[in-house]
Amino acid sequence: MIEAQHVTKVFYRPIRKQGLSGMAKTLFSTRKEKIVAVNDVNFSIGKGEIVGYIGANGAGKSTTIKMMCGILTPTEGKILIDGMEPYKGKYRNKVLKHIGVVFGQRTQLWWDLPLVESFKLLQSIYEIPEKDYNERLTNLKSILELDKFMDSPVRTLSLGQRMRADLAAAFLHNPDIMFLDEPTIGLDVLVKEKIIAAIKQIHAQYQTTIILTTHDMNDIANLCERIIIIDEGKILFDGPLQDVKNRFGDTRQVFVSAKDRMDLEEFNKKFAGQLQFEVIDHYLSITFDADKVQTKDVLRYVFNHCEVIDVKIKENSIEKVVKVIYEKKAY
Amino acid sequence: MLKYLKIYPKYLAMAIKSKLAYRMDAIIGSFGFIASNTAAFFTLYLTITAIPALGVWTIEKMVFLYGFCLVPKAIDHILSDNLWSLGNWMVTKGDLDPILTRPLNPLFQIVAREFQYEGFGELILGIIFLAIYGPKQNIVWTFNNVMPLVLCGFFAIFLFFGIKLITASLAFWMKRSISLMSGIYELSNFTKYPLEIFHDIVKVILVAIIPFSLVMYYPVSYLYEGKSIWVLTGIIGLVVSFLVGLGYLLFKLGLKRYESAGS
Amino acid sequence: MRKRPTNRYTGFIKAGVLGTFVYKFSIFGWLVGDIVALVIYCFLWIAVFANSPTATINGFTSTGMLAYVVSARIIGHLVNSSSSFYNVGSDIREGTIANRLSKPINYRRTQMYSSIGQYIGSFILFFFPLYVPAQLILHFAFGVAFPAWYNILLFLVSSFLSMLIIDSFDFIIGQVAFFTGALFGVMLVKDAVMSFLSGGMIPLSFFPQGFQTVFKFLPFSSMLQTPAFIALGMYSFEEALIKIAWQCVWVVFLGLLSYATFGRTVKRVISVGG
Numbered sequence: 001m002i003e004a005q006h007v008t009k010v011f012y013r014p015i016r017k018q019g020l021s022g023m024a025k026t027l028f029s030t031r032k033e034k035i036v037a038v039n040d041v042n043f044s045i046g047k048g049e050i051v052g053y054i055g056a057n058g059a060g061k062s063t064t065i066k067m068m069c070g071i072l073t074p075t076e077g078k079i080l081i082d083g084m085e086p087y088k089g090k091y092r093n094k095v096l097k098h099i100g101v102v103f104g105q106r107t108q109l110w111w112d113l114p115l116v117e118s119f120k121l122l123q124s125i126y127e128i129p130e131k132d133y134n135e136r137l138t139n140l141k142s143i144l145e146l147d148k149f150m151d152s153p154v155r156t157l158s159l160g161q162r163m164r165a166d167l168a169a170a171f172l173h174n175p176d177i178m179f180l181d182e183p184t185i186g187l188d189v190l191v192k193e194k195i196i197a198a199i200k201q202i203h204a205q206y207q208t209t210i211i212l213t214t215h216d217m218n219d220i221a222n223l224c225e226r227i228i229i230i231d232e233g234k235i236l237f238d239g240p241l242q243d244v245k246n247r248f249g250d251t252r253q254v255f256v257s258a259k260d261r262m263d264l265e266e267f268n269k270k271f272a273g274q275l276q277f278e279v280i281d282h283y284l285s286i287t288f289d290a291d292k293v294q295t296k297d298v299l300r301y302v303f304n305h306c307e308v309i310d311v312k313i314k315e316n317s318i319e320k321v322v323k324v325i326y327e328k329k330a331y
Numbered sequence: 332m333l334k335y336l337k338i339y340p341k342y343l344a345m346a347i348k349s350k351l352a353y354r355m356d357a358i359i360g361s362f363g364f365i366a367s368n369t370a371a372f373f374t375l376y377l378t379i380t381a382i383p384a385l386g387v388w389t390i391e392k393m394v395f396l397y398g399f400c401l402v403p404k405a406i407d408h409i410l411s412d413n414l415w416s417l418g419n420w421m422v423t424k425g426d427l428d429p430i431l432t433r434p435l436n437p438l439f440q441i442v443a444r445e446f447q448y449e450g451f452g453e454l455i456l457g458i459i460f461l462a463i464y465g466p467k468q469n470i471v472w473t474f475n476n477v478m479p480l481v482l483c484g485f486f487a488i489f490l491f492f493g494i495k496l497i498t499a500s501l502a503f504w505m506k507r508s509i510s511l512m513s514g515i516y517e518l519s520n521f522t523k524y525p526l527e528i529f530h531d532i533v534k535v536i537l538v539a540i541i542p543f544s545l546v547m548y549y550p551v552s553y554l555y556e557g558k559s560i561w562v563l564t565g566i567i568g569l570v571v572s573f574l575v576g577l578g579y580l581l582f583k584l585g586l587k588r589y590e591s592a593g594s
Numbered sequence: 595m596r597k598r599p600t601n602r603y604t605g606f607i608k609a610g611v612l613g614t615f616v617y618k619f620s621i622f623g624w625l626v627g628d629i630v631a632l633v634i635y636c637f638l639w640i641a642v643f644a645n646s647p648t649a650t651i652n653g654f655t656s657t658g659m660l661a662y663v664v665s666a667r668i669i670g671h672l673v674n675s676s677s678s679f680y681n682v683g684s685d686i687r688e689g690t691i692a693n694r695l696s697k698p699i700n701y702r703r704t705q706m707y708s709s710i711g712q713y714i715g716s717f718i719l720f721f722f723p724l725y726v727p728a729q730l731i732l733h734f735a736f737g738v739a740f741p742a743w744y745n746i747l748l749f750l751v752s753s754f755l756s757m758l759i760i761d762s763f764d765f766i767i768g769q770v771a772f773f774t775g776a777l778f779g780v781m782l783v784k785d786a787v788m789s790f791l792s793g794g795m796i797p798l799s800f801f802p803q804g805f806q807t808v809f810k811f812l813p814f815s816s817m818l819q820t821p822a823f824i825a826l827g828m829y830s831f832e833e834a835l836i837k838i839a840w841q842c843v844w845v846v847f848l849g850l851l852s853y854a855t856f857g858r859t860v861k862r863v864i865s866v867g868g
Contacts, residue, residue: 071431073590087590096434108429112349121345124338125435153352359774363782370790377800378638382646449779514630521634528641533634 001209002045002068002177006077009038009063009233037063039233040077047176048207052214052224052241060233061213065179068211069101081177097126100170104182107166109154115165116150119172126173133172139205140168143198160191167195171202177209184219196222252290254298255283255312262305270301283312290315335439342443350448361452368456372397375523388525391467392555397523398460399480400547401453403487404519408450411442411492418499419509427589438496438582468555476554479564483550486564486571490546491519493571496578503585519543526552542570606704607711628667635663652799657736658826662797664732666822668725670794673756673817675716676709679781682768702765702856709761713754741827748834752821755841760817762848763788769859793819813844 012032038060045051055061066072067079070086081099084091101108109118123133141147144164149157157165163183170178180199184192196219203210212223220227220241227244229237237244262284268275275298276287286298295313302308350357372394379393421427421441430440470476498515502508518536522543526534537544546567553560643656654662682705732738741749767784774780789795791814798809798819809815820837823829829837 066428069428069432071428071590073587093434096432099432101429101432103429106425106429110345110349112352113345117345117348121341124341125433127334355774356779359779360782361779363779363786366783367786370786370795374790374795377796378642381651381800382642510625514628517631518634520631521638524638528638528645529634530637530640533637 001047001082002043002211003080004041004043004064004068004077005080007038007041007064007067007074007079008036008076009060009067009072010075011035011037036233038067038074038230041230041233041235043228043235043238045209045211047209048203049226050203050210050212050224052212052220052227053230054213054215054220054227055230059231061230062181064230065181065211065213069099069179070096097173098175099177099179100173100175101179102163102166102170102181102183104163104180104185107154107162109162109165109169111155112153114151114153115146115157118154118165118169122169122172128173132174136172136174137168140171140202143201144168145194160187160194163187163191163195164198167198171206171208174206175208178211180210180212180214182214183212184214184216192216192219199223251315252288252293252295252298253314254286254295254302255280255310255314256286256302256306256308257283257310258302259307259309262302267301267305271298283310335436338435339439339443342439343446346444346446350446354448357448357451360449361455364449364452365456368401368453371520371523391464392551393523394460395464395468396548396551398457398464399484399551400487400519400522401457402461403484403547404491405450405452405454405457407488407491407495408453409447411445411495412447412450413441413445414492414495414499415509415512416445417441418495418502418512419507422502422589423506427586431590437586438579470554470557476560479560480550480554482564483546483560483567486567487546489571489575490542491516493574493578494541496575497581500578500581500585503588515541522548542574545570606707607714628671632664632667636660639663652797654797654799657732657738658828659797660736661732661738661826662822664728665725665825666794666818668721668728669753669822669825670789670818672713672716672721673753673760673821675712676757676761676764677712678705678709678761679764679768679784681705681708682765702853705765706758706761709757713757739827741825744831745824745827745834748831748838749821749825752824752834752838752841755838755845756817756821758845759813759841759848760788762845762852763813763817765852766848766855769855788814788817791815792817793822813848816841816844 011034013035041060041064053061053065063072067074067087068081070092073087078085079087081095084095086092086095086099109115110121119137122128128136141150144167146164146168149161149165154162154165167180167183183199184195187195199210199212200223202208210223212219214220224241226240227237228235264277268277271288271293274288274293278285278287286302288298299311302311375393375397376390379388379390416426427437430437433440465472494515495512498508498512500508501511505511518541521529521533521537526537526544526548529537534544537548539545550560550563550567553563639659640656643651643659649655651659729738729740733740764784767780770780791809791812793815798806798815801809816837820841824834824837
């Protein structure tokens with residue numbers, strides 16, 4: 001469905017210098033620095049997949065998304081959506097009819113007019129037949145709970161409401177592929193859950209291929225079967241979410257707060273140096289690989305060697321794993 | 332093509348309704364333009380009346396010319412005001428992105444989205460000038476001179492559009508081309524003066540390069556001389572089409588550049 | 595005479611100066627359009643004079659008119675350097691005025707000192723680099739005389755006073771934004787009226803006699819025509835002093851008016867709950 005073949009994107013930025021004289025120099029100099037935003041990226045995404053596209057800011061993910069939407073053209077290589085390159089003039093409109101985009105930071109709706117007006121205009125733009133339009137609108141309205149503010153001007157909506165509206169607007173024309181760029185940014189926990197649930201529901205109903213970029217690992221964990229990690233323009237990881245955990249083993253973190261202290265060197269000797277210690281918020285955090293060390297052994301040791309007030313156990317989070325991947329830059 | 336004809340009224344309706352919330356702005360904006368045009372007009376008046384006669388040009392003729400220049404400018408102002416945004420900040424702020432993800436011509440989306448009520452101030456002023464001083468001219472108004480004049484006015488709308496489009500598209504290279512846009516747009520103010528009084532350089536600029544005078548001044552002045560303006564109208568039509576075409580070409584090239592350079 | 599600025603306010607002057615430096619690059623753009631218009635206006639006047647049966651029109655020779663057109667344009671930018679209109683207008687509109695009013699310093703005064711800073715910045719950055727070459731061109735290409743030393747000094751005083759007058763005027767009109775909610779339209783009207791009535795578009799001597807008498811009682815001629823004529827040496831020393839005295843009257847009058855109107859606006863803002 002979506003294929004990226006040896007995609008590279010290079011930007012030229014004028015070199016900026018500091019200070020007032022720097023500003024003047026920049027005006028007159030033509031020197032530019034080359035920035036390789038995306039470097040020989042390859043992947044293939046099939047119909048109905050939900051893929052999480054993760055990367056630090058500036059890693060190249062918005063650039064890749066923009067190329068897939070036809071906003072930017074690759075410097076080298078190509079992107080094919082159903083065999084067509086979306087950034088090429090003759091294919092552009094054809095491809096755009098089948099994709100939907102949500103930019104989390106910006107709305108695509110008409111700011112001053114009631115929400116329903118934006119939908120009507122979108123119907124004309126995407127040439128959606130009346131019957132399909134009504135059906136989908138009713139469906140989306142119920143999934144995303146839009147009825148309460150259908151007639152309110154978009155500028156009066158809260159962030160959560162606006163995001164739901166944007167989502168509906170993007171799905172209205174039944175796109176085969178949806179690009180969601182930070183759809184939950186700035187939202188509170190409850191609203192986030194609702195939106196993720198809505199996306200799941202829509203996916204289940206319509207088998208839409210979804211590509212999601214976000215910084216929220218919970219969203220990824222809840223939604224995506226597969227993740228692609230990009231850093232400094234290169235793909236560090238591409239595979240099922242489960243693989244990420246497995247690759248990095250199952251890390252456990254035990255938090256202990258006690259009345260007295262333990263001898264940590266002795267502690268670690270007992271466990272063949274497999275433990276990592278940190279003090280976080282008055283708790284001693286003990287991190288270890290659950291394949292190599294048994295949690296129950298660690299707990300027994302702790303209870304035997306100090307007067308425990310409180311114990312917490314955390315297991316591996318995607319966040320940590322991704323952090324490690326960033327740091328190691330390999331998998 | 333048909334799709335655009337069907338969808339333009341819808342966009343326009345949205346645009347018209349959008350600005351209704353800002354009614355006060357629009358009304359005062361209209362007054363604003365009326366004020367600046369009135370001031371400009373009186374400046375013209377005081378300049379011209381300071382000397383006995385500028386050739387054949389009397390007050391009646393000058394006001395009529397002024398009105399004839401204002402009406403197409405106003406109509407273009409009302410319908411394509413968003414082009415200023417293109418020259419001002421659209422390229423750098425990334426506002427083009429949502430536009431490029433829709434299966435609809437980008438230029439259409441930019442222009443159709445805004446209906447600038449403020450232009451009505453200029454339009455009303457221009458119509459008043461034409462209505463009051465039209466009958467006062469030494470011309471017998473027949474189909475043979477009204478029709479081509481109206482056509483010239485119609486072409487003039489696209490002249491303003493084309494020139495704005497050309498200068499706005501330069502923003503794809505310059506990041507912001509608003510200063511150039513306004514500088515050249517200002518030149519249109521000089522078409523209200525009799526062309527003969529200017530130095531040759533100015534004449535060349537206003538007739539051949541940025542042809543405001545060709546499109547708006549010449550038809551009126553020919554009529555005063557009793558000449559037929561059908562041929563002139565044809566020429567004007569060609570010139571304007573050329574300019575609009577050039578503008579659209581620049582826009583497309585600029586867009587390509589945007590796609591390869593990002594923002 | 596003026597009070598010594600206290601320490602709290604000198605900071606605003608500095609900020610005003612630096613502010614102009616930051617905007618310098620964007621303003622350069624507008625300059626291009628300005629220069630084009632200026633050049634064409636020059637051609638226009640040359641043509642008007644060429645077509646005139648008399649050598650002087652309303653007190654101006656052709657070179658004198660050129661000198662006026664160019665100088666008035668450049669001086670106009672200098673005395674209009676205050677951004678009080680926009681600051682007040684947008685502060686009221688965006689509601690940040692409530693924030694500013696809660697600070698223990700006088701809002702009107704801070705705007706004024708800021709404008710003084712902008713005047714200084716504008717003088718260094720724009721006026722000087724533009725006016726001096728312009729005068730040189732006018733002198734060597736058109737035979738326009740240089741101003742006498744005392745004219746230059748008087749001009750400095752006069753232009754500063756003009757800036758203050760315009761600053762107060764702008765401040766007062768900026769408050770209109772509160773009542774109308776429309777900044778852009780009001781700005782257009784204000785700019786058109788100010789420019790037209792202050793001699794920015796055409797010298798005031800071109801207006802019918804009746805108008806000129808009325809203008810004597812309006813602040814507009816003190817805004818631009820006065821400093822421009824002084825700079826061009828078109829007033830004798832005594833005339834210049836009288837004009838400057840008039841400017842002082844307007845500075846005080848409009849200054850007080852700006853404080854007074856603002857007091858009432860503040861009451862409105864508080865009662866509406868800005």
